[in-house]
Amino acid sequence: EAGVTQFPSHSVIEKGQxxxxxxxxxxxxxxxxxxxxxMGKEIKFLLHFVKESKQDESGMPNNRFLAERTGxxxxxxxxxxxxxxxxxxxxxxxxxxxxxxxxxxxxxxxTRLTVL
Amino acid sequence: xxxTTQPPSMDCAEGRAANLPCNHSTxxxxxxxxxxxxxxxxxxxxxxHGLKNNETNEMASLIITEDRKSSTLILPxxxxxxxxxxxxxxxxxxxxxKLTFGKGITLSVRP
Numbered sequence: 001e002a003g004v005t006q007f008p009s010h011s012v013i014e015k016g017q018x019x020x021x022x023x024x025x026x027x028x029x030x031x032x033x034x035x036x037x038x039m040g041k042e043i044k045f046l047l048h049f050v051k052e053s054k055q056d057e058s059g060m061p062n063n064r065f066l067a068e069r070t071g072x073x074x075x076x077x078x079x080x081x082x083x084x085x086x087x088x089x090x091x092x093x094x095x096x097x098x099x100x101x102x103x104x105x106x107x108x109x110x111t112r113l114t115v116l
Numbered sequence: 117x118x119x120t121t122q123p124p125s126m127d128c129a130e131g132r133a134a135n136l137p138c139n140h141s142t143x144x145x146x147x148x149x150x151x152x153x154x155x156x157x158x159x160x161x162x163x164x165h166g167l168k169n170n171e172t173n174e175m176a177s178l179i180i181t182e183d184r185k186s187s188t189l190i191l192p193x194x195x196x197x198x199x200x201x202x203x204x205x206x207x208x209x210x211x212x213x214k215l216t217f218g219k220g221i222t223l224s225v226r227p
Contacts, residue, residue, distance in 0.1 A: 033215075048213075056214060105215060
């Protein structure tokens with residue numbers, strides 16, 4: 001079974017540009033989460049989808065970040081315009097959802113974003 | 117989610133058991149204890165989780181005290197590849213199951 005995949009693995013952009021990160025969850029997983037780690041800080045929650053609906057977006061830093069999950073499959077996280085403080089590693093995780101007795105999250109390898 | 121406390125670091129010799137402690141004195145009755153690890157800058161890797169009973173899988177064992185205020189992750193035969201940051205997280209599962217990562221404990225396995 002394929003795990004969570006993320007694309008790209010690395011992205012280097014200039015301040016003010018737009019970047020779109022993609023996450024493909026494990027097949028059949030209803031829950032999809034985005035987290036990020038900025039340098040020197042702890043991994044922080046950004047938002048949570050249940051299928052195509054945003055369940056919790058309390059961790060989104062500001063309105064420059066837009067997450068979508070059309071059709072309830074893969075998700076994209078767009079940063080527009082990117083700022084220097086957006087640099088970090090963005091992780092995606094997925095979990096089975098309410099059908100599971102306990103809902104373990106499985107993480108992807110992350111996208112390392114560098115804003116110059 | 118309940119706050120967890122872990123020592124910042126520990127080391128152990130290769131081939132020996134690594135016992136990683138975690139305190140979660142404010143854990144509620146339906147919060148699970150999850151352990152993840154992060155090797156270098158890879159994505160967090162799920163290890164094991166439990167509620168009340170001790171658990172074992174192919175990677176590790178989880179010992180939870182009877183009062184559930186603390187737990188220990190045991191890697192029975194540590195290898196160099198087990199060098200990583202290990203996170204103990206107390207969390208509900210279900211609709212609002214976002215994970216709250218702390219600083220974790222850095223385990224260094226020495227040859």
